[in-house]
Amino acid sequence: MSKKPLEGLRVGDFSWFGAGPIAGNTLAQFGAEVIRVESEAKPDGLRRAHPFAMNPDGTFKGGFNVSGYYNNFNAGKLSLQLNLNEEKGQEIGYRLIEKCDFFLTNFTPRVIDKWNLRYEQIAKVNPKIIAAYAPMQGMEGPHRDYLGFGAVLTPVTGISEMSGFPNRPPFGIGTNYPDYVVNPGHTVTAMLAALRYRNRTGKGQCVELPQLESVVNTLGTAVPEHLINGTNPTRTGNRHPSYSPHGAFRCADDPESVNSPDRWVAIACRDEAEWLAAAAVLGHAELAGDGRFNSPVARKANEDELETLINSLTRERNANELCAALQAAGVPAGVVQHAQDMLDRDEHIRARGYYQYVDHPEAGREAHDGPVAVLSQTPGSVPGPAPLMGEHTMDVCERIIGLTMDEIADLLAEGVLM
Amino acid sequence: MADRALEGVRVIEFTDEVGSYCGRLLADLGAEVIKVEPPGGGRQRHVGPFVTGFENDADASLAFWVHNTSKKSVVLDLDLPNAKETARRLALSADIVIEDCPVGYLGARGLGYEDLHALKPSLVYTSVTGFGQTGPHANWAYSDIVGQAMGGIMTLAGEPTDPPNMIYGRQADISASIHAAQGTMIALLHAEATGEGQRVDVSAQEAVSMSQETAMQTWDFQKKNRTRTGETGSLPLKLPGAGTLKVKDGYILLFIIAPAGGDLPDLLDWMREEGKQDDLDDEPYRTIIGNMNMGWLTQLMSNPAEAASVIQHLPHINEVIGRFFAGKTAREAYEQGQERRLLIGIVSRPQDLAENTQLRERNWYVRFPEAPAGPPVEFPGPPYRLSETPAVVARPPRLGEHTEAVLAAL
Numbered sequence: 001m002s003k004k005p006l007e008g009l010r011v012g013d014f015s016w017f018g019a020g021p022i023a024g025n026t027l028a029q030f031g032a033e034v035i036r037v038e039s040e041a042k043p044d045g046l047r048r049a050h051p052f053a054m055n056p057d058g059t060f061k062g063g064f065n066v067s068g069y070y071n072n073f074n075a076g077k078l079s080l081q082l083n084l085n086e087e088k089g090q091e092i093g094y095r096l097i098e099k100c101d102f103f104l105t106n107f108t109p110r111v112i113d114k115w116n117l118r119y120e121q122i123a124k125v126n127p128k129i130i131a132a133y134a135p136m137q138g139m140e141g142p143h144r145d146y147l148g149f150g151a152v153l154t155p156v157t158g159i160s161e162m163s164g165f166p167n168r169p170p171f172g173i174g175t176n177y178p179d180y181v182v183n184p185g186h187t188v189t190a191m192l193a194a195l196r197y198r199n200r201t202g203k204g205q206c207v208e209l210p211q212l213e214s215v216v217n218t219l220g221t222a223v224p225e226h227l228i229n230g231t232n233p234t235r236t237g238n239r240h241p242s243y244s245p246h247g248a249f250r251c252a253d254d255p256e257s258v259n260s261p262d263r264w265v266a267i268a269c270r271d272e273a274e275w276l277a278a279a280a281v282l283g284h285a286e287l288a289g290d291g292r293f294n295s296p297v298a299r300k301a302n303e304d305e306l307e308t309l310i311n312s313l314t315r316e317r318n319a320n321e322l323c324a325a326l327q328a329a330g331v332p333a334g335v336v337q338h339a340q341d342m343l344d345r346d347e348h349i350r351a352r353g354y355y356q357y358v359d360h361p362e363a364g365r366e367a368h369d370g371p372v373a374v375l376s377q378t379p380g381s382v383p384g385p386a387p388l389m390g391e392h393t394m395d396v397c398e399r400i401i402g403l404t405m406d407e408i409a410d411l412l413a414e415g416v417l418m
Numbered sequence: 419m420a421d422r423a424l425e426g427v428r429v430i431e432f433t434d435e436v437g438s439y440c441g442r443l444l445a446d447l448g449a450e451v452i453k454v455e456p457p458g459g460g461r462q463r464h465v466g467p468f469v470t471g472f473e474n475d476a477d478a479s480l481a482f483w484v485h486n487t488s489k490k491s492v493v494l495d496l497d498l499p500n501a502k503e504t505a506r507r508l509a510l511s512a513d514i515v516i517e518d519c520p521v522g523y524l525g526a527r528g529l530g531y532e533d534l535h536a537l538k539p540s541l542v543y544t545s546v547t548g549f550g551q552t553g554p555h556a557n558w559a560y561s562d563i564v565g566q567a568m569g570g571i572m573t574l575a576g577e578p579t580d581p582p583n584m585i586y587g588r589q590a591d592i593s594a595s596i597h598a599a600q601g602t603m604i605a606l607l608h609a610e611a612t613g614e615g616q617r618v619d620v621s622a623q624e625a626v627s628m629s630q631e632t633a634m635q636t637w638d639f640q641k642k643n644r645t646r647t648g649e650t651g652s653l654p655l656k657l658p659g660a661g662t663l664k665v666k667d668g669y670i671l672l673f674i675i676a677p678a679g680g681d682l683p684d685l686l687d688w689m690r691e692e693g694k695q696d697d698l699d700d701e702p703y704r705t706i707i708g709n710m711n712m713g714w715l716t717q718l719m720s721n722p723a724e725a726a727s728v729i730q731h732l733p734h735i736n737e738v739i740g741r742f743f744a745g746k747t748a749r750e751a752y753e754q755g756q757e758r759r760l761l762i763g764i765v766s767r768p769q770d771l772a773e774n775t776q777l778r779e780r781n782w783y784v785r786f787p788e789a790p791a792g793p794p795v796e797f798p799g800p801p802y803r804l805s806e807t808p809a810v811v812a813r814p815p816r817l818g819e820h821t822e823a824v825l826a827a828l
Contacts, residue, residue: 005608022628030604051636068635119805143776146756149678151651152763155662155671156752161767162586164576170669170765171649171662173585174574175631182589185596186443190802190809192603193423193447197807199610201421205806213782214801216771218439220587221467221480226768227783227796228480229470233768238563238584241466241481246563248572248581260643264582266567270461274559327558332548334564334623336582338573339630339637339644346568348555354624355634367638369628373601374550377616378608 004031005378009195010400012037012100013077014084014093014117016044018179019134019211020106021073023187027102029371029380034077035096035396040389040418041083046070047389053363064389065362075358075368076383080397081390081418084115088416093117094125095401102191106134106183106211109144119206128204130194134187138210148211153178157215162222165237178215186214243270244299245278248336249310251319257340263319264336267310267326275299277329281322282313343367360385393417422448423807427606430512431489432496432505432529434460435562435588436622437518437546438485439595440602444514445488446800446809452490452512452824454505459817462486469792477816478791485595487797491815492824502527507828509534513609514542514602521547521556531617541615542605546598550621560622565590569626574633577648593629594622654719658710658735659685662765668748669765670755675711679759682707688758689742696738702731772796786813 006027011034013024021036021044028034038044046069052060053068060066080096083089093115097103103122105112112118112133119131133139136148154160154177160170190207198204216223225231238247248264255261269275272288272295279287287293287309292302299306314322319335326333335341342349349355356370363385371380397403397417411417427449431441438453445451455463462485463476472478492508494501506528509515515534517524524530531543545551548560549568558564563584566572576583601618609615627634633644653660659674659682674685686707689695698707706728718725743751748764753775755762764770777783782799789795790813800809 005604026600049632051632051639053639068639069632072635137776138780141776141780143753143756146776147679147759147761149673149676149761151673152671152761155669155763155765158766158768158771159586160662160671160765161669164583165580168577168580169649169662169664171651172575172671173571173583174576174646174648174651175571175629177571177585177589177629180629180631181593181596181625185593185600186801189443189596189599189603190447190804192600192607193807194804196603196607196610197421197423199607200425203806205804207805208803209801210776210780210803212774212776213799213803216777217798217801218587218589218592219771219798221484222586222768223771223798224480224484224795225467226772227798228789228792229467231768233467235586238581240563243465243561248563248567248584250581258641258643260573260645264567264572266563266572266584268561268563270561327555330559332559332561332564334558334568336567336572337570339570339633340641342570342627342630343634343637348549348553349624351553352550352621352624354621354627363639367634369634370624371601372597372620372625372628373604374619375601375605375616376619377614378605380604 002378004380005375007031009033009101010099011035011102011104012097014103014105014107016106017046018073018176019183019187020104022180022184023132023191024077024104025073025075026184026188026371028076028383035400036074036077036079036387037082037093037096038079038389039081039083040064041085043389044070046073053366061362063362068363068366071360071363071366071386072368074386077387078392078396079387079390081393083416083418086416088411088414090116092401092411092416094122096396097122097129098126099400100126100129103129103131105132108135108148109139123204128198128202130191130198130204130207132187132191132207132209134183134209134211136211138212139208151176153211153215157212158219158222159215162219162235164235166235170235178211182218183209183211183214239303240268242296243268244296244303245269245306245310247307249314251314251317251322254319257338260338265314265319265323266334266336268332270332274331278326278331281325281329281331282310284313356382358382358385362388390418421807423804424449427514428512429514429516430454430509431516432524433516433518433546435462436548436560436591436594437516437598438462439592440544440546440598441489441516442485442487443595443599444602446811448807450490451488452492452508452820453486453815454508455491455493455817457493457495463817472791475791483790483814486814488810488812489815490820490824491818492821493818496527502529504825504828505529510538511828512541514544514606516544516546516598516602518546521551535615539615540609540613542602542609542618543615544598544602544618544620546594546620546622548622550624551619562588562590565594565622565626568623570630570633571626574630574644574646576646578646582646590622590626593625594620597625655729656732656736657715658682658707658732658739663740663743665743665751666745666747668767670743670748670751671763671765673761673763676761677712679761682710684758685739685760694742698735698738703735706731706735784811788813790814790816
């Protein structure tokens with residue numbers, strides 16, 4: 001097997017929950033050695049969050065090691081249990097950082113200050129470190145200590161205001177969306193850019209990813225519309241400013257979709273050719289010539305009517321068959337899939353091998369998100385199961401930090417290591 | 419002037435809606451990114467919204483601007499033999515090619531991965547498409563909402579009785595581009611170390627799918643589909659100190675009962691200071707407020723009789739809290755609440771973000787002294803701050819602005 005491209009690089013992953021650990025997860029998929037620094041004293045909330053693996057009798061497994069939520073974001077990492085509230089714990093943290101190429105965290109500045117993990121502090125022990133901080137608001141500024149737990153980032157960054165139907169309040173999008181791709185992906189991009197700079201100059205640096213800035217930067221045209229045109233746009237459901245029809249349309253129910261029988265097909269017609277083709281597949285080619293619908297301007301003007309009509313034409317159709325027929329005619333269309341589709345029924349995802357399965361000593365066989373970027377010569381892969389809490393404390397202390405067995409025993413007795 | 423992280427890296431991109439943001443990330447970090455556009459420009463230049471007064475001007479689409487900062491623009495008609503040859507020479511002058519064309523489109527023009535890799539083995543060739551380069555759906559037509567649908571995130575968003583909701587901002591395209599940027603950086607570092615180039619293949623469907631949160635693992639472990647729950651969210655009923663709340667000029671999100679920051683009694687203190695506590699200091703409200711947190715609720719729900727005795731009082735508590743916040747603007751509720759360590763989020767509208775205290779104090783917004791169309795403007799800044807090699811957001815190019823200069827230097 002070929003060497004992975006980031007082999008030889010070491011990451012001190014002092015992060016928790018989603019955005020930080022996922023950045024470490026990507027680096028681990030491509031070969032970096034990632035050491036998750038954590039502690040039972042203040043465990044990553046995801047270790048105690050659903051979904052948990054199940055026992056054969058249908059009950060949930062318990063403990064720190066069986067959450068699919070945590071395990072999916074921490075595959076193949078090493079877990080060091082270290083109490084950073086203790087001064088001695090902080091010293092061990094520094095000794096680890098000395099041996100790392102990257103430092104990664106998404107704790108708030110308040111916690112970073114308590115643990116003495118500011119860039120200025122860790123750069124003293126390792127001037128070549130690339131240190132990535134991903135707090136919600138930023139490391140400085142009047143809102144730096146604002147609480148950002150869970151669901152608050154989505155409303156604060158404008159996603160809630162701009163998403164969903166206009167007749168509904170801005171209640172959000174059902175997940176803590178920015179945690180999973182936008183923030184960790186930006187973080188990794190910046191860390192790798194900093195690595196290139198270090199390769200060329202030998203200099204480390206501080207990479208700060210204020211999640212607020214990271215997400216607002218990807219908020220479509222909403223803020224530029226205000227800055228440039230002085231407008232204050234709001235949500236428009238599934239519609240598009242120019243393309244029409246553009247939305248999700250109800251198809252026949254699928255009783256085999258577990259607790260989710262309603263089926264929908266998303267359709268986006270970007271030009272007249274696609275609309276002509278879609279109308280034909282829907283069995284009403286004459287609609288394309290109908291004065292209400294025969295140009296993008298006409299369709300936008302009569303969009304309520306158009307959507308009602310399309311829904312009436314899709315309601316009895318099988319979603320997968322309708323989607324395939326639209327695609328065969330060149331229309332961008334897709335079934336609104338759920339996880340059962342993605343894991344068990346989507347032949348395309350299976351053919352590409354996106355989900356990868358590993359055996360976890362406590363959770364059992366579990367699916368993981370594979371690397372999204374497929375590299376032809378130096379591919380990444382899910383490197384192994386997520387670590388048990390503290391599984392590698394001895395290994396990391398001895399092999400990487402260079403502590404003796406006596407020192408480790410003392411630190412364990414003092415509760416600095418766990 | 420500060421150093422640039424991607425100094426000396428040349429990128430040629432053949433991208434429209436899906437892959438543009440990947441090129442933008444590299445451009446803001448200092449790479450020279452040359453966008454090859456068809457005559458008249460791609461789709462992105464023709465969709466709204468536009469700068470007011472410049473409607474349907476290919477240089478004035480804000481949808482184009484937000485994904486194409488800091489780039490150069492060269493116009494080439496890839497259906498003409500001469501232009502194909504020019505595009506080939508351009509691509510071979512680059513370290514990285516980024517493309518989001520239908521599978522096979524560039525290959526048919528001598529610009530495919532195999533064609534270019536054979537001539538320049540160190541080239542990184544990144545393809546960002548709806549469904550990737552392989553598999554039975556590789557040739558499927560794609561637009562952002564299709565990726566959001568097929569990638570499993572729409573089914574989680576919206577009221578159960580409504581159609582599934584799309585997330586605003588072309589998030590399938592954004593996710594694909596961000597994953598492509600990571601893969602491209604890994605491949606670039608590898609090429610610089612070893613001379614070996616490669617293809618980077620990104621599917622937007624896969625790129626957005628990690629944003630299903632726990633849905634994938636819930637099916638994997640428990641064989642249940644997570645469904646959309648709308649305004650109620652994951653909570654079984656409307657709880658004091660949780661959920662979306664209407665205020666004087668907009669909305670806020672309360673999550674005070676979460677295990678972070680202050681709790682409901684701290685909110686009651688604030689209400690009392692402003693004389694708006696009403697009867698919440700009386701029983702049974704006082705005790706309920708004192709107990710209310712996620713752990714207590716879970717316990718409560720296991721005892722239906724006791725739960726019922728509490729639940730009957732929640733609407734009144736909700737109402738008094740609602741009245742308190744209804745007297746505040748969203749920004750007041752957010753900033754005053756957060757100063758008290760209460761977990762409150764503003765539901766920011768675009769104007770709130772433009773005026774956001776934190777973003778303004780940290781000088782996040784940048785200025786384009788010369789915009790591609792219209793007067794000078796302010797614009798959102800970069801997603802990250804690098805201390806030695808800052809990302810710099812420079813204005814997007816006008817269509818074909820650099821054709822002459824780039825081709826003359828070729």
